[in-house]
Amino acid sequence: MSKKKLNSLENLGGFVFSTNNSFEYNTEENQETLLPNKQFLEALFSNKGRGGKTVTVITGFVGNEADLKILGKLLKTKCGVGGSVKDNEIIIQGKYRDKIMEILKKEGYNVKRVGG
Template sequence: MSKKKLNSLEDLGGFVFSTNNEFKYDQEETQETLPPNKQFLEALFSNKGRGGKIVTVITGFEGSDEDLKALGKMLKQKCGVGGSVKDNEIIIQGNHRDKLMQILKKQGYNVKRVGG
């Protein structure tokens, strides 16, 4: 296997090496989660790339990954179906768009229906 040639420090993935023993690298960036009334979510359903199976996708969440996963878990439990959280999207199995919109509106989120 050939080794990749490094042309600049950016090729190292953003890490900086230091000889200072007291240097503290703060790698974790915390993204503050907006309150539900300031969130603008979009609910759509899709079947592309899923073998023809329909899923409901919730996009537009602004906040930490932990809060997004918690919201996804709550939505999956309320609908009684499976799903996942990927690429800042909540994916719920089946066409539950109207039910999810009602649940999110009760939680205080601004939800917009996208698509047919």
């Protein structure tokens, strides 16, 4: 049996250790979603860890998970492709960065193009 190495604290599964008796753990789930004109999103291409298939990744969203999923569903519907919402990122299958940037700008978001 091999032992798993811990490369980061995230591998502990979200545990928080504290010796402080009055410690309060705040989750980001209750985070208030900023207005679209206050959001600064980044659109980039990625194929890392996806078997060479290219996806468009939207990062930088500040808000709760439910609003992020709503935005992800809107983008998937407008582009007519699949995708997912993971780790505070919207992942859209295929090269749709320019189209997604246009959609987000029409919705009032500030979008920056990252990468080539």
